[in-house]
Amino acid sequence: MSLLDSDTQLNRNSYYEATVQRPAELAPLNETLQVDVAVVGGGLAGLSSAIELAQRGHQVAVFEADRVGSGASGRNGGQALVGFASGQAELHAQLGAAAAQQAWAMSIEAVDIMRARIQASGMDAQWQPGALTVAVSQRKQRALRQEFDAMLKHGGLDLSWLDGQALQAHLRSDAYVAGIYETVSGHVHPLRYTLGLLALAQKLGVKVYEHSVVQALDMGPPARLRVNGQEVRADFVVLAGNCSLPAWSPAVAPRVHERIMPVGTYMIATSPLSATQAAELMPTRAAVCDNNFVLDYYRLGADNSLLFGGRVSYTTRTPARLAQRMQQRMVTVFPSLRDQPVHYLWGGFVDISMNRAPDFGRIAPHVYYLQGFSGHGLALTGLAGRVVAEAIHGQADRFDVFARLRHHRFPGGARWRTPVLALGMAFHRLRDWL
Numbered sequence: 001m002s003l004l005d006s007d008t009q010l011n012r013n014s015y016y017e018a019t020v021q022r023p024a025e026l027a028p029l030n031e032t033l034q035v036d037v038a039v040v041g042g043g044l045a046g047l048s049s050a051i052e053l054a055q056r057g058h059q060v061a062v063f064e065a066d067r068v069g070s071g072a073s074g075r076n077g078g079q080a081l082v083g084f085a086s087g088q089a090e091l092h093a094q095l096g097a098a099a100a101q102q103a104w105a106m107s108i109e110a111v112d113i114m115r116a117r118i119q120a121s122g123m124d125a126q127w128q129p130g131a132l133t134v135a136v137s138q139r140k141q142r143a144l145r146q147e148f149d150a151m152l153k154h155g156g157l158d159l160s161w162l163d164g165q166a167l168q169a170h171l172r173s174d175a176y177v178a179g180i181y182e183t184v185s186g187h188v189h190p191l192r193y194t195l196g197l198l199a200l201a202q203k204l205g206v207k208v209y210e211h212s213v214v215q216a217l218d219m220g221p222p223a224r225l226r227v228n229g230q231e232v233r234a235d236f237v238v239l240a241g242n243c244s245l246p247a248w249s250p251a252v253a254p255r256v257h258e259r260i261m262p263v264g265t266y267m268i269a270t271s272p273l274s275a276t277q278a279a280e281l282m283p284t285r286a287a288v289c290d291n292n293f294v295l296d297y298y299r300l301g302a303d304n305s306l307l308f309g310g311r312v313s314y315t316t317r318t319p320a321r322l323a324q325r326m327q328q329r330m331v332t333v334f335p336s337l338r339d340q341p342v343h344y345l346w347g348g349f350v351d352i353s354m355n356r357a358p359d360f361g362r363i364a365p366h367v368y369y370l371q372g373f374s375g376h377g378l379a380l381t382g383l384a385g386r387v388v389a390e391a392i393h394g395q396a397d398r399f400d401v402f403a404r405l406r407h408h409r410f411p412g413g414a415r416w417r418t419p420v421l422a423l424g425m426a427f428h429r430l431r432d433w434l
């Protein structure tokens with residue numbers, strides 16, 4: 001099964017698609033076009049780039065192979081979190097203390113960008129502040145405490161360390177021994193947010209085309225793209241196609257896609273809990289994730305459905321008995337939900353880089369790419385869009401903080417990188433339980 005078949009199958013039954021009113025389909029490109037910047041991909045990274053570029057006076061076109069938000073952006077866990085999937089240590093080791101600290105501050109700015117856009121546009125993205133990271137064992141608690149101390153040192157957050165009763169005030173579950181609570185991070189309905197960005201981009205004059213596959217890229221300059229058989233000329237290109245870029249257009253960016261790996265992750269949504277049940281289980285409505293390598297992440301939707309994510313798959317095949325296994329994980333955390341009906345099951349692919357740090361760079365002076373969000377891109381894509389727009393507009397300092405990060409290709413080439421990664425992950429999963 002190809003990544004695209006598997007992706008379509010995974011998106012069929014998403015809570016988010018069921019709880020949003022999508023605008024009418026946008027017309028595909030059917031004429032030649034000349035723009036300042038061509039953006040490949042109508043997810044959060046592509047739309048954010050387009051908005052930030054348009055705000056700086058550039059003429060922008062976004063090409064989306066499917067529908068806007070049909071990729072990871074419209075179906076994720078909804079957790080808009082400060083920081084990076086790699087943790088700060090990787091950034092510190094590679095960039096030094098000052099640049100790593102600058103990157104940390106930019107990760108806070110990423111959440112600020114999201115909140116500001118929601119507020120300024122009045123979009124109904126269902127923003128809810130508050131995030132909890134929790135530990136399932138004493139060993140994991142020690143790792144969490146180190147993370148807490150490091151976060152305190154990096155600054156910019158209002159943090160609390162929680163154990164015992166204090167943790168129960170946020171989360172009524174016996175599955176955890178400690179937690180970190182902070183309120184800069186929060187959660188949203190990601191598809192509503194993505195469609196809110198689409199409206200914002202269109203208001204700024206960005207041309208957005210759905211069902212428009214970028215099939216080929218001649219880097220030029222000027223760059224020439226083939227989209228639905230039509231020629232598009234552009235001074236700059238931003239590749240924001242995430243995991244499906246090589247599937248839609250293998251010839252577009254062979255050098256970048258070897259640096260990320262598609263990893264499947266899955267979610268279920270229950271029927272809405274009663275207000276009393278919701279307040280009992282998650283009194284502060286904070287988004288939750290644990291600090292296991294293969295983590296559980298969950299939150300209450302605005303209608304009190306519990307949206308519970310977890311599991312991973314390192315092949316493009318959907319795991320067997322997925323709904324039951326997801327439900328079992330949820331019941332381990334909340335035994336009282338044993339009989340709560342599960343109404344939705346869906347999933348998608350995250351673009352992990354080998355070291356889990358974001359991978360932003362250039363494949364030519366005027367062809368940029370944004371990828372490697374490693375399951376942490378809901379807010380970070382906003383920052384990615386801002387720094388790539390700054391770079392195209394002539395000020396690349398902040399983009400280059402990220403572009404300086406070294407990334408490795410996944411070992412084994414196309415044929416072996418999945419099994420090699422699966423082996424590595426099996427080891428980490430084992431460590432979660434030790």
Ligand SMILES: Cc1cc2nc3c(=O)[nH]c(=O)nc-3n(C[C@H](O)[C@H](O)[C@H](O)COP(=O)(O)OP(=O)(O)OC[C@H]3O[C@@H](n4cnc5c(N)ncnc54)[C@H](O)[C@@H]3O)c2cc1C
Nearest residue numbers: 041043045065071072073076077079214241348376377378
């Ligand atoms: C189940 C799940 C849960 C997650 N949970 C969280 C979370 O709680 N918090 C968090 O921070 N992150 C989370 N993530 C990750 C987050 O969703 C992503 O990091 C983010 O959405 C990436 O945005 P993007 O724009 O790069 O990619 P996408 O949203 O995937 O957009 C890329 C788009 O490019 C299009 N495209 C590709 N190739 C072409 C082409 N050749 N021509 C035209 N269009 C093309 C695709 O169709 C797609 O729509 C999760 C991801 C998944 C799948």
